[in-house]
Amino acid sequence: MTTEFIQGGSGRDLQTSHDSSSALTHLDAQGQAHMVDVSEKAVSVRVAIAQGQVQMSAATFATIEAGNAPKGDVLGTARLAGIMAAKQTAQLIPLCHPLPLQKIKVEIIPDAQLSGYIIRSTVKTKSETGVEMEALTAVSIAALTLYDMAKALEKAIRIENIHLLHKEGGKSGEWSVSKM
Numbered sequence: 001m002t003t004e005f006i007q008g009g010s011g012r013d014l015q016t017s018h019d020s021s022s023a024l025t026h027l028d029a030q031g032q033a034h035m036v037d038v039s040e041k042a043v044s045v046r047v048a049i050a051q052g053q054v055q056m057s058a059a060t061f062a063t064i065e066a067g068n069a070p071k072g073d074v075l076g077t078a079r080l081a082g083i084m085a086a087k088q089t090a091q092l093i094p095l096c097h098p099l100p101l102q103k104i105k106v107e108i109i110p111d112a113q114l115s116g117y118i119i120r121s122t123v124k125t126k127s128e129t130g131v132e133m134e135a136l137t138a139v140s141i142a143a144l145t146l147y148d149m150a151k152a153l154e155k156a157i158r159i160e161n162i163h164l165l166h167k168e169g170g171k172s173g174e175w176s177v178s179k180m
Contacts (some may be wrong), residue, residue, distance in 0.1 A: 010038055035095050041128040045111075046169035048123050050135035052162035054143050055116035060154040065110060074149040075108045082106035082142030086123055086134040096133050099125050106138050108146070116157075120165075132164055 005122035014076040048140045064074050071077075083104045090098035108117050121138035123131040137162075144160040150157060 005100045017123055031093060035097070036129075040148035041143040041171070042163060043126060043128055044169045046125050046127060046130045047167065048130060048132040048164065049096060049120065049166040050132070050139045050163065051115060051118060051120045051165050052143050053111075053116055053118050053140040053160050054146050054157060054158060055114055056150065056154055058115050058155045060150060060157065061110075061112070061115050062152055064150060069150055071150045074146060075117075077149055078142045078146040079106045079108055081145035082119070082138040083120055085141030086121065086138040089134045089137045092137060093133055097127075097129050099127050099129065099134065101125050101134065102135070103130065106142050108142065117146065119146070126177060130167055130170055136162060136164060 018056065025036050063069055067073070081112075084105055085092075086106075087101060090096045101123060107120045110119065111118050119142045121135045121141050121142070123135040123138065125131050125134075128139045138162040139162050143162070147157050147159060163177065166174075166176045
């Protein structure tokens with residue numbers, strides 16, 4: 001393990017302690033954020049699955065389920081927005097690499113017990129870096145779109161618990177939330 005002091009962007013010293021497996025890869029020697037060079041990494045199939053939930057009143061949930069929302073097809077619009085967002089992740093998150101995505105699946109699953117929806121995305125590529133951010137972005141934007149499409153019915157809709165469920169591929173291999 002090494003400890004080093006680097007000067008942060010605001011002129012203050014930052015102490016970092018790390019071993020080679022936990023180095024802050026998005027900081028250069030001066031502590032400035034930079035895009036990681038992945039050109040030396042092996043190309044492999046990468047998959048990420050993310051999930052979140054949107055909770056609302058029983059009345060709003062019933063209206064959406066019946067297809068009677070004032071703005072139209074709430075769930076179809078949210079699903080498409082999630083797919084489109086995954087493709088734009090590198091434009092939204094500064095240090096993400098633009099990736100050739102081979103699969104983007106966004107599921108919006110009704111859950112009467114939650115009084116809302118579980119949103120799950122699966123993203124797949126064959127590349128040098130993973131697709132966790134693309135999967136998380138798809139869930140986030142699908143949830144925000146669902147809110148936008150249903151806000152005329154209810155302003156108190158809650159977007160909650162967006163997280164990575166599973167990833168596979170690359171040097172770190174397979175990881176699932178249940179393996180934490």
